[in-house]
Amino acid sequence: MPETRWRITYTVEGPLRYISHLEQVRVWERAIRRAGLPLAYSGGFTPRPRLQVAAPLPLGFASEAEWLDLWLEQPVEPETIIQALTSTLPKGLTIQSIEAISLSAPSLPSQVVAAGYTVTVETTVPADEIRQRIADLLAAETLLRERRGRPYDLRPLILDLHLEEVRADECVLTMLLSAREGATGRPEEVLDALGLADRFFQVTRRRILFANGKEQARTMPFTAPATQTAESSLSLWSPE
Numbered sequence: 001m002p003e004t005r006w007r008i009t010y011t012v013e014g015p016l017r018y019i020s021h022l023e024q025v026r027v028w029e030r031a032i033r034r035a036g037l038p039l040a041y042s043g044g045f046t047p048r049p050r051l052q053v054a055a056p057l058p059l060g061f062a063s064e065a066e067w068l069d070l071w072l073e074q075p076v077e078p079e080t081i082i083q084a085l086t087s088t089l090p091k092g093l094t095i096q097s098i099e100a101i102s103l104s105a106p107s108l109p110s111q112v113v114a115a116g117y118t119v120t121v122e123t124t125v126p127a128d129e130i131r132q133r134i135a136d137l138l139a140a141e142t143l144l145r146e147r148r149g150r151p152y153d154l155r156p157l158i159l160d161l162h163l164e165e166v167r168a169d170e171c172v173l174t175m176l177l178s179a180r181e182g183a184t185g186r187p188e189e190v191l192d193a194l195g196l197a198d199r200f201f202q203v204t205r206r207r208i209l210f211a212n213g214k215e216q217a218r219t220m221p222f223t224a225p226a227t228q229t230a231e232s233s234l235s236l237w238s239p240e
Contacts, residue, residue, distance in 0.1 A: 003040055005103050006070045006081060009096040012063040016092035021056035027090060028068060035084035040071035054108040054208055055115060055179055058186070063205040065116075069101065069108050114159055115179040116207040117187045120172050122200045127166040133194045134161055143193055154193060157185030179208070 032039050041047035050071035078098045143154040160176035177185030191197040
């Protein structure tokens with residue numbers, strides 16, 4: 001029987017925000033096995049399950065826009081995959097959609113170029129001051145910082161940054177950050193550059209953008225290339 005490849009989009013919330021990327025992949029593997037789906041494995045002396053996540057989700061982050069590629073040893077109807085996994089996935093991992101993907105399609109990680117985040121920060125800093133800090137940051141030619149003992153420039157990794165909302169004792173920021181290999185922006189580092197990293201904050205990844213202009217997002221707070229929707233997609237959710 002021919003091998004098949006499926007692309008699943010899903011959300012992460014609740015306690016599952018606090019498991020590592022590798023642990024999340026293991027959760028998917030266990031759920032697929034319990035569902036009785038014919039998961040494909042790599043060859044060689046140490047076969048590994050053929051699962052691929054677009055971009056690791058940092059520990060503590062929620063997400064409304066995760067992507068997973070799954071290879072099966074034989075054809076299975078998408079409705080069957082959804083029904084089987086819905087009964088075995090833990091609370092906090094929720095499938096949004098599924099679509100068939102060509103076996104020759106590029107790997108997911110190689111196609112990711114950016115990610116959008118919503119960050120809620122507890123702060124009493126006035127809104128006008130936060131807006132000024134954002135303006136100063138975006139006007140800077142360089143933002144030299146250090147990560148793991150190596151210097152790097154944060155500024156080109158910030159593609160967009162806005163103060164979205166101000167509430168009592170907190171504010172909401174939206175960020176669009178580079179997510180290329182070797183050039184990934186991190187929300188907590190942007191907060192640090194704004195002088196807000198010492199406050200309690202919560203991060204939700206809202207979208208992932210790909211080199212071909214395709215994206216996955218539950219809401220659309222950023223200016224970005226238009227979404228391309230595959231006709232073969234079986235959608236299980238409606239945009240807000």
